[in-house]
Amino acid sequence: MSMLSVSNLAVSYGAIKAVKGISFDIDEGEIVTLIGANGAGKSTTLNTIAGLIKPDSGSIKFKGEELVGIKPHKIVERGLALCPEGRRVFTHMTVAENLDMGGYTRTDAENKETLELVYEHFPRLKERMNQVAGTLSGGEQQMLAMGRALMSHPKLLMLDEPSMGLAPILVDEIFAIIQALNENGTTILLVEQNANMALKVAARGYVLETGKIVKTGTGAELLVDDDVRKAYLGG
Amino acid sequence: MTASKTSTAPTGAPAASGYRSLSMPVRYLINAVLVVVFLVVGELMIDGGVVSRYQTGVIEQIGIYIILAVSLNIATGYLGQLPLGHAGFMSVGGYSCAIFIMRMMDTMGVTARDFATGTPAAALLFVLGIIFGGVCAALCGLIIGVPALRLKGDYLAIITLGFAEIIRVVMQNIDGVLGFTLTGGAKGLTGIPGYTNFLNTFIVVAISLFLIHTMMKSRHGRAVLSIRDNEIAAESCGVNTTYYKTLAFVASAFFAGVAGGLYAGCIGVMAPAKFGFMKSIEILVMVVLGGMGSMLGSVISATVLTILPEALRAVSDYRMVVYAIVLILVMIFRPEGLLGDYDFSMSRVIERIMNHGKRPEDFAPVAAVAEAATPAAASVAVPAAAPGKETGREANDHE
Numbered sequence: 191m192s193m194l195s196v197s198n199l200a201v202s203y204g205a206i207k208a209v210k211g212i213s214f215d216i217d218e219g220e221i222v223t224l225i226g227a228n229g230a231g232k233s234t235t236l237n238t239i240a241g242l243i244k245p246d247s248g249s250i251k252f253k254g255e256e257l258v259g260i261k262p263h264k265i266v267e268r269g270l271a272l273c274p275e276g277r278r279v280f281t282h283m284t285v286a287e288n289l290d291m292g293g294y295t296r297t298d299a300e301n302k303e304t305l306e307l308v309y310e311h312f313p314r315l316k317e318r319m320n321q322v323a324g325t326l327s328g329g330e331q332q333m334l335a336m337g338r339a340l341m342s343h344p345k346l347l348m349l350d351e352p353s354m355g356l357a358p359i360l361v362d363e364i365f366a367i368i369q370a371l372n373e374n375g376t377t378i379l380l381v382e383q384n385a386n387m388a389l390k391v392a393a394r395g396y397v398l399e400t401g402k403i404v405k406t407g408t409g410a411e412l413l414v415d416d417d418v419r420k421a422y423l424g425g
Numbered sequence: 426m427t428a429s430k431t432s433t434a435p436t437g438a439p440a441a442s443g444y445r446s447l448s449m450p451v452r453y454l455i456n457a458v459l460v461v462v463f464l465v466v467g468e469l470m471i472d473g474g475v476v477s478r479y480q481t482g483v484i485e486q487i488g489i490y491i492i493l494a495v496s497l498n499i500a501t502g503y504l505g506q507l508p509l510g511h512a513g514f515m516s517v518g519g520y521s522c523a524i525f526i527m528r529m530m531d532t533m534g535v536t537a538r539d540f541a542t543g544t545p546a547a548a549l550l551f552v553l554g555i556i557f558g559g560v561c562a563a564l565c566g567l568i569i570g571v572p573a574l575r576l577k578g579d580y581l582a583i584i585t586l587g588f589a590e591i592i593r594v595v596m597q598n599i600d601g602v603l604g605f606t607l608t609g610g611a612k613g614l615t616g617i618p619g620y621t622n623f624l625n626t627f628i629v630v631a632i633s634l635f636l637i638h639t640m641m642k643s644r645h646g647r648a649v650l651s652i653r654d655n656e657i658a659a660e661s662c663g664v665n666t667t668y669y670k671t672l673a674f675v676a677s678a679f680f681a682g683v684a685g686g687l688y689a690g691c692i693g694v695m696a697p698a699k700f701g702f703m704k705s706i707e708i709l710v711m712v713v714l715g716g717m718g719s720m721l722g723s724v725i726s727a728t729v730l731t732i733l734p735e736a737l738r739a740v741s742d743y744r745m746v747v748y749a750i751v752l753i754l755v756m757i758f759r760p761e762g763l764l765g766d767y768d769f770s771m772s773r774v775i776e777r778i779m780n781h782g783k784r785p786e787d788f789a790p791v792a793a794v795a796e797a798a799t800p801a802a803a804s805v806a807v808p809a810a811a812p813g814k815e816t817g818r819e820a821n822d823h824e
Contacts, residue, residue, distance in 0.1 A: 240661055266663030278658035280651050282766075291651050294644075295663035335658075342663060 193218045193377055194239070194270075194346055199248035200229070201238050210401040216346065216379055221372050221387040223380040223409070225422060226398035232381040233275050235398075236348050239306065239379075240272035241265045252346070267295045271344035271378040273380075277331040279338070281324030285315055288323050288334055300384045301341065308337040311367055329360035336367070340376075347371065348379045353387060365391055385422035389413045395397030397422075440706055445779050451771040459771060460631050464624070471623055481623055485691045487731045488626040489684045492633050494711040494723035496680030501709070502718035503641055504673040504813020505653030507582045510569070511681050513589030513705035514562040516697070518682025520608055522558030522598060523617045523689035526550055530618070537618035540690075551620050553688045555629060563675050565592070570674040574667070577694040589705055613696030614689075621690030629687060633680050638720060640676065649673045703745070714755055716762025721769045728762070 192215035201209040211229040216222045224232045237243045239250055241262035250257040257265055280288050289308060292373075293301035309316040312333045318326065323334055332352055340349055349368065353361040365387050372378050382388035389395050389409040397405040397418060405418065412418050447455075457641050467484075470476045476484070489566055499512045529550055530536070539547035565588075573584040575803070600610045640646050648669045651659040660666050689695050715722025734744050755762065 225610070242657065242660060262660045263663045263664065263665045266661070272661040274657055274661055278655045278661075279656040280658060282654050283650070291647065291659070291662045291664070294648065338658075338662065 191214060195251045196235075196239070196377070197249050197251075199235065199238065199241060199250065201234050202245045202246055207240070208401055209245075212396075212398070212401070212403050214396050214406070215402065216377060218345075218377055219372070219375065220393045221368070221378045221380060221391055223382055223392035223395045224398055225382055225385040225395055225412075225418075227390055227422070228383070231401040231412060232398055232400040233350050234336065236272060236350050236379070236381055239348065240270065241271075263295070266342050266344075269343070269345035270348065271342045271346070272348045273335050273339035273350060273352065276354065277328065277335045279323040279326070279331050279334050282322065284320050284322055285326070285334055286319040288332050288338050289315070289341050292338030293343075295342055300343070304341055304343050308340050311340070311370060312337050315395075327394070329363070329410040332356060332360075332364060333367075336364075340371070341378075344376065346377045346379060348381070350381050351383060352380070353384045361387060385418065386413075389418075427639050444783075445773050446776055455771055455775065464627050464631075467627060468621055482691065483732065484623060485626045485687070488630040489687045489691060490708070490711065490727040491630055491724050492680055492684035492687070494552035494676050494715065494727040495634060495637055495720055496684065497708050498712050498715075498720065498723045499637060499641070499649075499673050499719065500677040501682075501712050502716075502723075503646070503649050503653060504670060504677075506574070506670075506674070507578065508573075508585040508674070508677070509582045509702070509705050509709065510585035510592075510706045511677075512585075512700040512702075513585075513592040514566060514678040514681035515685035515688065515704070515708075516592055516596060516695070516700035517565050518558035518562040518685030519618050519689040519700075520685075521561035521682070522554045522686030523614055523695055524607065525557045526554040526620060527617065528688075529553070531545045540618050540620040541622070543624075547620070548625075551625060551690075554620070555683055558686030558689075559679045559682040562685065563679035566675040566678025567671065568670050570678075574670045574674060577650045586702065586705070589700070589702065593697045594698055596700075608695070608697075609698065613694050615694050617689050617693050617695065619690055619693055621687050626687055626691070629683060629684065633683060634720065634724075635708030637676075637680065645669065645672065682818055707748070710752055713752065713762060716764035716766060719762065719764040719768055721767070722762055722764035724801050726763065 195213075195215035197213045198211045199209055199213070200207065200211045212231070212235065214222070214224075220230075224235060226232050228295040234243065237246050239257065241257065241260055241264075242407075245258060248258070252265075252268060252270060255268075257270075280291060283291070289305060290301070293304060296304075314330060315333055315337055318330065323331065326334060336349065336352065339349075352364050352368070355365065361384065368378060368380065369391050380388055380392060389412050395407065395409050395412045396403050397412065405412065405415065407415065413423070467476075471481055493511065493515060499509070500506050500508050532544050533549050533550050535544070535547045540551070567731065569588045573581050573588075576584060596608045598610050599608055600606055600701035640647070648659070648664045649672070651662065651664055651667055652669060707730070711726045712723055714730070715724070730748075733747075734741055737744070743810055
């Protein structure tokens with residue numbers, strides 16, 4: 191049985207249909223990526239899974255249990271963490287306080303342990319633990335947002351555009367961390383515009399176009415697929 | 426401060442860092458001592474006739490406005506919303522406290538004189554009345570907060586503004602509608618015993634500030650602050666945003682009600698016209714001027730803005746003009762308010778003296794330099810220095 195299975199999910203903002211009945215699933219231990227252009231419905235899908243948006247129809251099953259209709263904070267408690275788009279860190283809090291907020295649903299003892307793990311993956315956060323998050327660089331803020339999501343000790347981590355607006359060298363670093371996290375046993379759902387990088391690390395990928403899944407396959411298959419190359423990889 | 430009072434912080438600063446800090450019980454003790462000293466000095470000055478009756482009244486009003494400003498600060502400074510109906514909660518608290526005390530006086534065998542002499546029964550009735558006022562205001566906060574907090578920014582401001590006006594109109598007309606005397610209608614509720622004095626105002630202010638401070642430094646307070654910073658991020662961290670928004674709003678209303686209760690006993694007359702839109706604005710000005718998110722800022726600006734009109738009685742007609750000009754100037758030159766989100770901590774000052782004027786950061790200069798120069802070296806240097814810094818952060822967290 192797959193860890194997360196989404197079926198016939200449809201979401202709209204008022205009259206605009208953003209996601210028009212998509213289905214996909216993620217097995218335990220996988221990296222699965224949703225790729226697609228702006229406005230394809232990738233972020234909407236993630237936000238809906240996290241409970242931030244209510245879907246029109248369809249079902250989202252996490253370990254066999256329905257998530258639709260459950261409040262976002264309850265979903266976090268069940269082991270799904272969303273690292274939202276655009277590095278939404280708490281800019282007035284220090285790095286340590288941000289990470290502390292990430293473990294909000296858990297006990298202090300559990301957090302202490304997880305914190306060590308997070309610092310292991312992101313040594314730079316440890317160096318800057320007393321710095322106010324708003325003064326971090328873009329790459330460091332992305333690391334902090336990811337670290338904070340990890341603090342809830344998720345079984346499934348959802349990353350929304352982790353490479354957005356970062357220098358190429360930092361993109362490489364972020365993707366190396368994503369792979370390392372996955373090797374440590376975290377299942378990852380990755381939403382990316384940087385299709386090239388995403389498909390290289392992902393076991394499987396889904397291509398979204400204006401709210402529909404138009405293509406699916408393993409990462410390697412999609413990387414060499416003609417349509418995908420033309421549309422997202424620059425020929 | 427003697428060395429015997431020194432001890433290491435719970436996190437255990439390593440000997441190498443050398444920063445000496447105070448333990449939590451010592452911190453509480455320092456604050457408790459300060460509060461008592463203030464109280465005793467104040468009482469002695471009033472008893473000795475150094476402070477006149479009129480001045481005592483002004484001091485009581487300062488206390489009331491301090492509670493109002495700090496409580497509004499929960500909703501504006503900490504939660505990041507803009508409610509414009511604080512006077513509404515204040516009037517609900519004031520009316521319900523005054524009516525409760527007036528109706529219960531016979532039952533509990535308390536006369537108006539007893540409040541001045543301070544019998545145990547009078548003290549008990551005062552406490553019950555103040556809490557009753559706070560709870561009534563909190564209930565109103567809950568009723569208005571649940572629908573209003575679904576909205577943001579201007580919408581919330583408009584709803585709360587409308588709510589305060591509704592309260593005012595209700596207070597004015599409820600007698601006519603119900604057919605018996607409750608609030609005294611437009612002519613006001615008169616004959617309220619003067620149950621507010623310096624002593625009990627001071628105690629209520631101290632308790633309110635302590636409760637609000639403790640709440641905001643707790644896990645719940647952190648959740649409220651995270652909503653202000655970034656609501657979506659807070660939600661994806663597992664914070665129940667609806668719950669905490671409502672909680673902060675209701676707490677804000679509760680303390681406004683407490684202040685209203687004190688106000689009724691201090692002034693002796695409750696009239697609906699006193700709790701109009703301008704009253705809400707006055708309180709908001711105090712918060713904005715002092716700095717949103719700074720408790721000390723609210724306290725200072727509440728004090729100054731209560732004394733100023735009294736001191737400038739001759740030109741009191743121009744008070745609102747001056748308010749507006751001051752507000753515009755502050756917004757231009759210091760948009761974060763006079764103190765921003767800085768908060769004073771006596772313990773921190775004492776720690777600075779104990780460490781011969783050095784800040785906790787000064788004890789980790791090696792790491793700071795290494796960090797800037799070579800990132801590789803920093804990763805080695807930081808773990809040793811970090812705990813020292815950590816203690817410094819803790820010190821800032823507690824008063």
